[in-house]
Amino acid sequence: xxxYRSHTCGELTKAQVGETVKLSGxxxxxxxxxxxxxxxxxxxxxxxxxxFNPGAPGFETVEYLRAESVLTIEGKVVxxxxxxxxxxxxxxxxxxxxxxxxxxxxxAELPLPVFGEPDxxxxxxxxxxxxxxxxETLHANMVLRSQVITSLRRRMVxxxxxxxxxxxxxxxxxxxxxxxxxxxxxxxxxxxxxPQAPQQFKQLLMVSGFDRYFQIAPCFRDEDARAxxxxxxxxxxxxxxxxxxxxxxxGAIEPVMRGVFEEFADWQGxxxxxxxxxxxQIPYAEAMAKYGSDKPDLRNPIELADVTEFFADEGKTGFSxxxxxxxxxxxxxxxxxxxxAAEKSRKFFDDLDKWAKKEMQAPGLGYARLKEADGGxxxxxxxxxxxxxxxHLKGLLDQLGLGAGDGIxxxxxxxxxxxxxxxxxxxxxxxxxxxxxxxxxxxxxxVDFPMYEWxxxxxxxxxxxxxxxxxxxxxxxxxxxxxxxxxxxxxxxQYDIVCNGIExxxxxxxxxxxxxxxxxxxxxxxxxxxxxxxxxxxxNAFRFGAPPHGGIAPGVDRIVMLLAEVDNLRDVxxxxxxxxxxxxxxxxxxxxxxxxxxxxxxxxxxxLKKG
Numbered sequence: 001x002x003x004y005r006s007h008t009c010g011e012l013t014k015a016q017v018g019e020t021v022k023l024s025g026x027x028x029x030x031x032x033x034x035x036x037x038x039x040x041x042x043x044x045x046x047x048x049x050x051x052f053n054p055g056a057p058g059f060e061t062v063e064y065l066r067a068e069s070v071l072t073i074e075g076k077v078v079x080x081x082x083x084x085x086x087x088x089x090x091x092x093x094x095x096x097x098x099x100x101x102x103x104x105x106x107x108a109e110l111p112l113p114v115f116g117e118p119d120x121x122x123x124x125x126x127x128x129x130x131x132x133x134x135x136e137t138l139h140a141n142m143v144l145r146s147q148v149i150t151s152l153r154r155r156m157v158x159x160x161x162x163x164x165x166x167x168x169x170x171x172x173x174x175x176x177x178x179x180x181x182x183x184x185x186x187x188x189x190x191x192x193x194x195p196q197a198p199q200q201f202k203q204l205l206m207v208s209g210f211d212r213y214f215q216i217a218p219c220f221r222d223e224d225a226r227a228x229x230x231x232x233x234x235x236x237x238x239x240x241x242x243x244x245x246x247x248x249x250x251g252a253i254e255p256v257m258r259g260v261f262e263e264f265a266d267w268q269g270x271x272x273x274x275x276x277x278x279x280x281q282i283p284y285a286e287a288m289a290k291y292g293s294d295k296p297d298l299r300n301p302i303e304l305a306d307v308t309e310f311f312a313d314e315g316k317t318g319f320s321x322x323x324x325x326x327x328x329x330x331x332x333x334x335x336x337x338x339x340x341a342a343e344k345s346r347k348f349f350d351d352l353d354k355w356a357k358k359e360m361q362a363p364g365l366g367y368a369r370l371k372e373a374d375g376g377x378x379x380x381x382x383x384x385x386x387x388x389x390x391x392h393l394k395g396l397l398d399q400l401g402l403g404a405g406d407g408i409x410x411x412x413x414x415x416x417x418x419x420x421x422x423x424x425x426x427x428x429x430x431x432x433x434x435x436x437x438x439x440x441x442x443x444x445x446x447v448d449f450p451m452y453e454w455x456x457x458x459x460x461x462x463x464x465x466x467x468x469x470x471x472x473x474x475x476x477x478x479x480x481x482x483x484x485x486x487x488x489x490x491x492x493x494q495y496d497i498v499c500n501g502i503e504x505x506x507x508x509x510x511x512x513x514x515x516x517x518x519x520x521x522x523x524x525x526x527x528x529x530x531x532x533x534x535x536x537x538x539x540n541a542f543r544f545g546a547p548p549h550g551g552i553a554p555g556v557d558r559i560v561m562l563l564a565e566v567d568n569l570r571d572v573x574x575x576x577x578x579x580x581x582x583x584x585x586x587x588x589x590x591x592x593x594x595x596x597x598x599x600x601x602x603x604x605x606x607x608l609k610k611g
Contacts, residue, residue: 010046292423297501318387507552
């Protein structure tokens with residue numbers, strides 16, 4: 001028999017009853033029942049209940065061992081009584097009566113428990129991550145992550161893609177987030193940078209004549225932590241394709257995303273679904289108008305409505321506040337709240353107003369509760385609609401599709417601010433009213449992003465998102481845009497893929513023509529000399545024959561977050577840093593030996609102390 005195990009701790013069933021087996025694992029839990037000792041032995045694969053009868057070899061040794069000590073046991077598999085079967089365990093129909101035991105490793109007192117998974121402070125969990133990872137939930141999440149990556153790889157290959165590896169040490173990028181810099185020992189005073197993404201390399205692969213590239217790519221950005229963004233590093237499914245249109249990219253990526261989410265929809269018995277049919281394509285302007293967001297959660301049935309015209313005439317509304325905002329060029333956006341007046345108290349509406357002021361730093365969120373009017377019809381006694389002319393009110397409610405028992409919230413202000421608050425309020429109202437559809441993954445593409453936006457600080461247009469996207473209409477469209485208004489109307493072949501309100505990735509059909517790229521930058525106020533200096537490497541490559549190409553890079557971490565139904569990347573990342581970008585387990589970042597600094601021709605300048 002093997003030195004450590006004949007079976008894993010998740011393998012034994014009634015088929016092995018009567019056999020002598022050997023198991024190795026961690027002492028998960030110990031229970032004493034009238035002189036008989038039971039332990040749950042745990043390994044990567046599961047749990048097996050082991051029985052020590054009084055006087056059994058090793059009984060006294062195991063009786064005083066701490067949890068998480070490592071054991072090897074030998075014994076006979078017996079069937080449990082029907083009343084003692086544990087249906088929640090794969091090994092729940094059997095137990096092993098121990099005849100021999102060997103202690104492989106004694107555990108010291110634990111800084112945090114593994115059994116039971118009680119909540120513990122983040123600093124303790126991250127410092128002792130190897131213990132945290134033994135916990136069932138976190139352990140399962142990491143296995144899920146591995147399985148998802150394996151599935152992504154398989155599906156990409158099935159779609160005709162080939163995996164290539166791009167450099168980790170590269171040049172610093174003038175665009176995007178802060179780079180992580182790596183000093184060069186051989187070239188004093190010069191630095192490599194860790195790639196924020198393989199963007200330029202994957203485009204150069206297309207210029208090099210390759211096609212349908214992918215990579216599970218590590219990316220490095222020196223930026224602040226968020227719940228959905230790890231400080232330091234993350235992984236993405238990096239993709240690029242030659243001779244493709246936007247629809248070609250969608251056609252290649254949708255089967256991969258659909259397949260992965262369908263494969264893991266029932267992970268741990270969650271029983272989720274994926275709607276049939278292609279992912280909806282929603283123009284950016286429509287997404288902002290209906291949902292107040294370019295990453296809408298389509299599980300929420302609430303749609304926003306621009307009701308500015310109904311509040312412009314104070315004589316018909318008797319409500320001067322919104323009329324003044326509109327007179328200053330502002331907007332009034334309605335957020336329907338179906339059945340809210342019938343099912344919620346006034347406190348619900350007041351709390352949403354307080355939320356807008358506190359969490360969104362907004363002046364407030366107007367509201368109206370609708371009820372049956374005396375003599376028929378619908379009215380409201382709340383200030384926003386109280387003095388509306390009846391016919392005017394009917395027109396508003398007809399547009400919104402609302403009636404007695406419903407509620408309405410109103411966001412008013414400058415265009416962008418009004419929609420930002422309305423979009424957040426849509427989500428908040430949907431959650432509070434339990435309107436969010438559960439157990440489903442609803443994907444969409446957001447398309448037709450504007451090429452440019454107005455930079456209010458510098459009183460000029462600038463790129464709204466990705467300056468290297470191909471403008472719709474190409475060079476002719478750029479040359480015809482001879483006014484600011486026309487320039488702001490230009491659209492790009494740029495797209496986002498969104499699932500349940502989470503942006504998984506941005507992508508684009510790339511601008512592969514130097515003449516179009518120079519013109520696009522010219523409209524944004526960047527001369528050819530600036531473009532040549534900052535992006536000359538890419539431009540020069542394009543001058544030697546570049547195919548039309550495009551791609552996308554869905555975030556692996558966010559995909560796993562959605563499938564695992566967790567809210568923090570820490571819960572799907574093996575060894576994450578804390579919010580201050582510190583690795584508490586390994587002690588990084590840390591000072592280095594002066595000898596290393598000397599070799600790198602570096603000198604540390606301590607920051608000035610305050611005061």
